[in-house]
Amino acid sequence: MRSLMDRVLENVAIVPIAGCWIWLGATDQHGYGRIFLNGRPRRLHRAVYQEVKGAAKNSVCHTCDTPCCVNPYHLYDGTHHQNMQDREQRGRANKAIGKRNGRAKYTEEQINLMRQMRGSGISLKEIAAHFGKRNTGYFSLVINKKIRSSG
Known part of the structure; x- marks a missing residue:
């Protein structure tokens, strides 16, 4: 059976300058990579984070603003509040007003x-x-x- 990282590396396109690992497999409606592990669907960036860095205490957030990126070095363990502040500061908040x-x-x-x-x-x-x-x-x-x- 192939490891998670083997599966990931077979299905990503690496963006040279940004360093993003763009997941080419299934994604959810928000653009996050999806994968089945032990018969259960998971968001791939969370699974990769856990595999490389251990279990996150909070949310697994992206530094690169790319939901389908699964580069573990673009992921960090942050609180929901930190994630919302980051989203606001980077202009990603959906201000559909x-x-x-x-x-x-x-x-x-x-x-x-x-x-x-x-x-x-x-x-x-x-x-x-x-x-x-x-x-x-x-x-x-x-x-x-x-x-x-x-x-």
């Missing part, structure tokens, strides 16, 4: 109109009715920039 959010209810133009209407003294109830709604809670949040503060 405003028009970038596919489920946005209103366009930026409509949001601006709501704010102009409120600025000219129109009540929240009237603004909601203008947009075919009865509940004013969402409109209050948008107008007061609690949500949709930028697009």
Whole structure:
């Protein structure tokens, strides 16, 4: 039976400058390598980390921002908080707000109109009715920039 690292090395493309080991096998919906070990599916970067460095106490994180990279030297044991800070600092956070959010209810133009209407003294109830709604809670949040503060 082939070792985990033999299986990995047979199925990666090594990127010379970056040093990433790009997994060419199966990936999950987020781009992380998947492999079956002892009949159970695992995220490959976690399995590689464990094989080379031992069991992680926290999350196995990437220094290279490449989910399908399985180079053990690009992996580190970090807390969820550290991983989220790293994601934010590197600009990888999915800030799907405003028009970038596919489920946005209103366009930026409509949001601006709501704010102009409120600025000219129109009540929240009237603004909601203008947009075919009865509940004013969402409109209050948008107008007061609690949500949709930028697009």
